[in-house]
Amino acid sequence: MTKQIICINWGRKYGPRYINRLYAGVARNITPPFTFTCFCDNPEGIRPEVRTEPLPELDVEMPTGTQGIWPKARLWSAQLADLEGPVLFMDLDMVVVGNLDGFFEEGEPQDVILARNQSTPFERLGQTSIFRFPVGKLLPLLERFKADPQAVADEYRFEQRFVTRNAPDGIKFWPSGWVRHFRRDCTRPFPLNYFLAPRQPEGARVVIFPGGTLPPHVIAGQFNKYYTTEGPMAHFQGLFSKDRRDPPFRYLRHYIRPADWVGNAWSED
Structure with missing residues (x-):
């Protein structure tokens, strides 16, 4: 099975420096075959090993006054380029320090698996810095978000809380310590x-x-x-x-x- 890793970049906060280093960290710590796809608004400067794709369309006004990274909702689309099955999303600002194979072996292919959010120990809350999901499974979340983005953001504050509480069939967590x-x-x-x-x-x-x-x-x-x-x-x-x-x-x-x-x-x- 090919391991499919995705990331997303818009604007100028991160850019090629972070994308290229994340790819290198993945490549050093994964057993091939794997793909690395970046959905971005500007592919310039990104190393050739990284497959670049346009940002999935999300024709809504982003909510204001919230701390959540709601543009990540683009990834909940029915399609992500030609990717199928489970994909592992990784934030651009993380650092890979160990083998990543387990992130593709844990659970079942249809599972949505997140890191546990350490900032809220008394809440069962996931962290979307690194999470796995099958392409298209989170479409119901996207449809609800598009219907009233500001209301969803006001209720949940963070997109990871929205995913945690509303993912079809629920969510699972990565093993402690990963x-x-x-x-x-x-x-x-x-x-x-x-x-x-x-x-x-x-x-x-x-x-x-x-x-x-x-x-x-x-x-x-x-x-x-x-x-x-x-x-x-x-x-x-x-x-x-x-x-x-x-x-x-x-x-x-x-x-x-x-x-x-x-x-x-x-x-x-």
Whole structure:
């Protein structure tokens, strides 16, 4: 069976740099045969091994005032180019750190399987950073969303909650430990974050980066774009800056040393 991986890109936030590195991480950690398809609005600069396809049409006005990534609803279409059967969707900002074969072996081909969202431990909520679904199975969700996008977004806030609660036949979760959250599973607690680099979680297959912290940041030793890369002393001095964005203790917790293992995994080679 050919393993089918898809991703999506629109606008200029990510682009070829992220697409090409995600492909390389997949290629290093999967048993062929596999395909890698990117649905995008601009194929320029994307490496030739990546199959590019136009964004699936979604002729609706996107909801406002919500944190969900609702343009992902394009992937719920009846057709995705000429792909058939199960596809594995991967966010562009994740890093592959282990073998991906299990994501195609878990469950049954007709299953919708998501990562468990760690930010809501008391809610059975899926995380759509990496999830598998059969092409066309989520069409009922797309039809409901298109009927009133703003109402759906207002009710569910996040597209992953909408998928979790409404996927036909329900959803399943990946085994615990396969999908790890950088800020929750890799960063060190204060004050160890000033002395030890972020850890690579044992047994992880992918590491996801929600919340504005991205692979280039942590490779450079930067929690996010608002923090310095000039080392622990410069970070500590920033505690006394009038431009500091976070409360003092949160600011101190948000220092990280460079994560070399992320740099090794997030490589285009």
